[in-house]
Amino acid sequence: MKIATWNVNSVRKRTTNLVEWLKSAKPDVAVLQEIKAQEAQFPRLEVEAAGYKVEIVGQKSWNGVALLSLHPVEITARSLPDPETDEQARYIEGRVQTPQGPLTVGGLYLPNGNPIHTDKFAYKIAWMDRLAERTRQLLASEEMFVLGGDYNVCPTDADVFSPAAFANDALCQPQSRQALRTLLNMGLTDAVRAFDPDGPCYTFYDYQAGAWQKGNGLRIDHLLLSPQAADRLTAVGIDKAERGKPEPSDHVPVWCELDVA
DNA sequence: ATGGTGGCGGTGCCA
Numbered sequence: 514m515k516i517a518t519w520n521v522n523s524v525r526k527r528t529t530n531l532v533e534w535l536k537s538a539k540p541d542v543a544v545l546q547e548i549k550a551q552e553a554q555f556p557r558l559e560v561e562a563a564g565y566k567v568e569i570v571g572q573k574s575w576n577g578v579a580l581l582s583l584h585p586v587e588i589t590a591r592s593l594p595d596p597e598t599d600e601q602a603r604y605i606e607g608r609v610q611t612p613q614g615p616l617t618v619g620g621l622y623l624p625n626g627n628p629i630h631t632d633k634f635a636y637k638i639a640w641m642d643r644l645a646e647r648t649r650q651l652l653a654s655e656e657m658f659v660l661g662g663d664y665n666v667c668p669t670d671a672d673v674f675s676p677a678a679f680a681n682d683a684l685c686q687p688q689s690r691q692a693l694r695t696l697l698n699m700g701l702t703d704a705v706r707a708f709d710p711d712g713p714c715y716t717f718y719d720y721q722a723g724a725w726q727k728g729n730g731l732r733i734d735h736l737l738l739s740p741q742a743a744d745r746l747t748a749v750g751i752d753k754a755e756r757g758k759p760e761p762s763d764h765v766p767v768w769c770e771l772d773v774a
Numbered sequence: 775a776t777g778g779t780g781g782c783g784g785t786g787c788c789a
Contacts, residue, residue: 522780522781522789523780523781523782525781526780526781526782547781547789549781549782573782574781574782574783574787574788575781575782575787575788575789625788625789627788627789665789719778719779719789720778720779720780720789721777721778721779721780722777722778722779723778724779760780763779763780763789
């Protein structure tokens with residue numbers, strides 16, 4: 514079972530890249546972020562033609578997430594708890610069946626939070642608290658789950674091409690990193706780090722200042738696994754080549770494989 | 775130190 518996450522930065526602009534990637538990468542479940550579209554604007558027919566069921570939590574112009582699946586999926590949440598009426602479309606969660614029992618996949622677009630010392634940063638930290646609450650609920654099931662998405666947090670300085678340049682960025686604040694560690698301390702596994710403890714493993718290269726050409730990246734897209742999922746983790750990957758294709762997203766797909774045969 | 779790019783929507787806002 515291959516689970517992937519990708520911030521596509523507008524699903525309408527990225528339809529060709531997305532469909533070609535789905536056909537070659539063949540994830541069983543993929544969560545998308547920043548689709549920047551309402552449900553009616555989503556290129557549903559193109560994605561369904563590639564074999565995927567499509568579930569969308571859309572929003573006009575900004576944000577927006579989606580869950581794509583080759584298998585039947587039951588949507589289990591369209592928002593984080595407290596409140597469920599968040600106007601920003603940033604979370605979707607569904608459940609698929611496997612021979613080893615149900616697997617829940619959450620797709621999240623965590624608020625960027627810049628600039629710090631504003632209500633945007635406060636919203637980010639509050640959103641992370643809500644994600645922790647949902648994680649507690651999911652852990653109580655003692656089942657397999659994967660929380661994938663654009664976390665907008667560089668866990669450590671090893672995940673930043675220039676820590677000094679990002680010292681005042683919301684993605685690297687001690688508060689942001691602490692809130693992410695809270696999830697790990699609950700028992701979640703950072704899939705990429707389970708296989709590559711030290712490498713850069715960047716998932717984002719800014720459009721500006723030749724970041725891609727210079728290799729100036731950040732690792733902000735993550736797959737966090739419950740203990741039951743981590744026990745079955747067999748492979749991870751970062752589809753870096755997507756960043757070098759025509760009209761790319763500034764993020765690249767991250768994926769993992771679970772042995773649930 | 776600054777400005778650099780891209781997406782949305784049709785002006786600045788957001789990343």
